[in-house]
Amino acid sequence: MLLLKDIYTFYGHIEAIKGIDIYVNKGEIVCLIGSNGAGKSTALMTISGVLKSKTGSITFEGEEIHRMLPHRIVAKGISQVPEGRRIFPKLTVRENLEMGAYTKSSKLRVKSEKLKRQYDKVYEMFPVLKEREKQMGGTLSGGEQQMLAIGRALMSKPKLLLLDEPSLGLAPIFVGKIFKTIKELNAKGLTILLVEQNARAALKLAHRGYVMESGRIVKEGEGKKLLHAPDIKRAYLGE
C-alpha cells in the first residue's frame, strides 16, 4: 500500500534521514521505533509531503506521491496525527473536527448528511469530545487533546493513518485506552504506521516493526520477533 524507496531528507545541510526503505501492507499495523533524534518524525513528515526527500520515491496505492503538496496527499487518503498533537488552541473542539473533515465537506458548508455519520463515529469513540464540543481546543487536557487529534485525523476517512507518539506524556490509563483504540481501528480495516517510544507496547500491537538509528533502518521484522531479539531488548526495552 505504501512504499518508501531510498529516502534522504535534509533540514538545510543536516541530513536527518540517510536512505531508508519502508513498506506498509494494507491492513497492517507497522511500528517505527528508535531513540530520540533517530528521524522517526522526519520520516512521517516526509510521507505527508511537509518535508521533501532529495532522492528516491514514495508510492501510495501504486501512485507516486512524493512530489505532491501535503493537502493533496491527505486527499489521497493519508492522515497524520503529528507529534505534540497540534490541536488548534483557538478553535473549538467541533471546529477542530470540522478542519479534519476539510477534504470531505462541501465547498461552502461544513455540515452535510454524509459527514454527520463520521462525526457520530468519532463522538462514539471518544464521548468526551461530544461533551466538550463548544470548548476551545487549547483548554482540553493532554489526554483529551490526544483523543481530539486522533478523532480529527479520522474525519477525512483515511486509508492509512500515521501516528507520531500518541502515548507521549499520558497517564498509564490513557495510554491503555489509546492503544486499545489503535487496535480497534485496525480491526475495522484501517492501516496504521505507528511511531512510538513505548517500544514494548508498540511491538506487541504491531504486525511488523522497523528500528531506526540516526537516520537509518537498522533492523526490521515481525513485531513479536523484534520483541524477543536480544539487542532490541537491551537497547529499547531496558532488559
Place this chain on the structure above:
Amino acid sequence: MFFQQILNGVTVGGVYALIALGYTMVYGILELINFAHGEIYMIGAYLGIIFIGIFTVIGLTQYSIPLAILLSFILSALFCSAYGFTIEKLAYKPLRKAPRLSPLISAIGVSIFLQNYVMLTQGATDKVFPHILETTKIEFFNLTITTLQVFIIITSLLLTGLLHLYVMKTKTGKAMRAVAQDKVMASLLGINIDRIISVTFIIGSGLAAVAGMMVAMYYGLVNYSIGYIAGIKAFAAAVLGGIGSIPGAMLGGFILGIVESLAASYLSSEYKDAYAFVILIIILLIKPRGLLGKSQ
C-alpha cells in the same frame, strides 16, 4: 461642535477600519506587514474615478447614478483583488521560507513601485472625483451629517460585520483561522495553504478598494501618495485594536478617526497626522497587545 467632530471622526474611522482589516488579516496569517496595502487603497480610489469616467462616457450615469457608482465600487474592488492576488504570488510567496525581514523589504519595494507606477500613468497632480452625486445634508440637534457620511459609516460597519461572519462561520473562514494558528497542521488536514493565503489577499484588497473609492468621493481629490499616510494610520489602527483581530481593527479604526478629528479641532490641525501615533503609543504602553489583542 464636540459631537459634530465625533461624527466626522467616525466617518474617517470607518475608512481606516476597512483598510486596517487587510493589514490585520495578512498579519494574522503570514506575520507580514504588507506595506503595499496602502497603495492598493490608493489604486482603488483611482480606479473609482476611472470607472465613473467610463460610465459617464457611455451614458450610464445619465441612466442611473447609483447604479454607476455601485458598479464602480464592484469593479474597483475586483481589480484591486487581482492586484493583491498578483502581488502576493510575485513578491511574497517566493520568500515564504526566507528570513522574516525579506518579505518585509519586498513589501516596501512593491509599495514604492506602485506609487511610481500610478504617478507615471496617472500624473503627479491631484485627480478630481467627478461630482456626480448630490449629497444632501441631514440636520438634527445642531448636528449636520451628509448622506455620503451615512453611506460611508454604514458600508464600513456592514463590510466589517460580514467579514467577521465569514471568518467565524464559513468553511474557508474557519480554515483561515486554522492556518493562522498552525500552517503545517492545517496542511496535514488537507487545507490548501496557498489558496487560503490568496483568499486573504483578495478579500483584504477588495475592502481597501472600497475604502479608497469612498475617500475619493468624500474628499473629492486623490493623489498617488495618499496610500502612504492612510496605510500607516490604518496599520496603527490594526495594532491599536490588536493585530490579527477583526473586531479589533474596526475598533482601532474608529478610535483613531475620532481622536484625530477631536484633536485636530481642539488642539491643532497642523499635527493632525501625528495624533494617530500618540494614541497608539499611549495604548500600547498600557496594553502591549492592543485593545482586543490576544494575551499569551
